[in-house]
Amino acid sequence: MRVVTIVGARPQFIKAAAVSRALEAVPEITEVMIHTGQHYDSAMSDVFFQELGLRLPAYNLGVGSGAHGMQTGRMLEQIEKVLQKEEPDYVLVYGDTNSTLAGALAAAKLHIPVAHVEAGLRSFDRQMPEELNRVVTDHLSAILFAPTNAAIENLRKEGIPELAIFQVGDVMYDALRYFRTKAQERSRILSTLDFEAGRYIVATIHRAENTDDTSRLETIVQALALLSAEISVVLPLHPRTRKILACGNLIEELPTSMRVIEPLGYLDMLMLEANARMITTDSGGVQKEAFFNGVPCVTLRDSTEWIELLDSGWNVLAPPTDVGSLMTAFRQALESTPGSDANLYGNGDAGHRIAEILLRKINQVQEPEMHTAVTCPE
Ligand code: UD1
Ligand code: UDP
Secondary structure, three states, rough: EEEEEEEEEHHHHHHHHHHHHHOOOOOOEEEEEEEEEOOOOHHHHHHHHHHHOOOOOEEEEEOOOOOHHHHHHHHHHHHHHHHHHOOOEEEEEEOOHHHHHHHHHHHOOOOOEEEEOOOOOOOOOOOOOOHHHHHHHHHOOOOEOOOOHHHHHHHOOOOOOOOHHHHHHHHHHHHHHHHHHHHHHHHHHHHHHHHOOOOOOEOOEEEHHOOOOOHHHHHHHHHHHHHHOOOEEEOOOOOHHHHHHOOOOOOOOOOOOOOEOOOOOHHHHHHHHHHEEEEEOOOOHHHHHHOOOOOOOOOOOOOOOOOHHHHOOOOEEOOOOEEEEEEEEHHHHHHOOOOOOOOOOOOOOOOHHHHHHHHHHHHHOOOOOOOOOOOOOO
């Protein structure tokens, strides 16, 4: 029984690490991994395979960067060829990137059932490329692994059949639980940065709605620069954001009190997050990791698909429209009392549950009826 897993971007390596470990424990399942090559810098890709114990992908399509249509189209073309060769029983896709969409579409067109991990999330903002990718992927999927109750509700409202939906919890929680101790043992990031626990802020920015809007990006950078006069701020910079800041000569303008560093490996990132006084981000994954670590978070976006974090009191939305409102949100978060520590994302066994459900599904599959193929000239 073959499962082809399709990954391509940083958070997908982390999510796949949790599920691949669980799949490996099931002797009936053989997993074959395709890396689309959407992320390719060593700090955006290799480091995760090294740290997370992921086997190297059987295929690296080397698609690289480009406009959405071009990037997705190149993936689609190459994934189709691999799927025709591998003939898997299921294709497993993660999250909401262009790699997710291309993998789901290529499989669905070949009538290979798609299983979507992190199904049902919605920001209800169709300006976000991620929202388009999620909606289409969910509607192409035969199995939808939803991480939260809100995700299940969204799928129901969109008419996805109940039998296709499984609430399994969040695979990123599995990853964090599994790697937390390793991070404590191995990471030297606090001493490298000369930081003390609880005396710094971690910031990440990479979403298109912030990087590709000069006014929003400048507002974020100015607010972080102001904040860094009061408390250390570290910004592990995504290459997308670095390129745009460099292009506008904004990197040189950042105060030295703001520590702009290369993207971190997962273990260093976990360690940095766990000991931060506050986190501010536009990342999906980092919002949840703030909650898992009990660190207040200010989310630099107009909406979030992880809405339960807002109710929990650990996360607030701060659309980056002006420096004053961001500073107010930062100060409030710094002075906030701890929010609830409700168990919002399962028990850390989402990967195991996914493996079990896949195995059950594969065992249920009847032999397909044989059709006589008719060959016509082109
Ligand atoms: C993608 C996802 C986003 C996710 C993020 C995770 C889409 C549409 N977006 O955004 O949902 O949150 O990954 O990090 O799929 N670049 C490099 N080196 C790399 C990778 C990218 O220099 O290894 C630069 C290139 O200039 C590229 C830009 O970053 O054009 C954007 O990369 P891309 O993969 O298109 O989107 P992300 O912003 O990374
Ligand atoms: N991450 C990391 N190094 C960094 C920044 C983020 O390892 O320098 C991890 C982070 O801990 C989380 C995941 O990457 O597990 C989130 O990915 P990202 O923010 O790129 O994408 P998103 O979650 O927004 O899709």
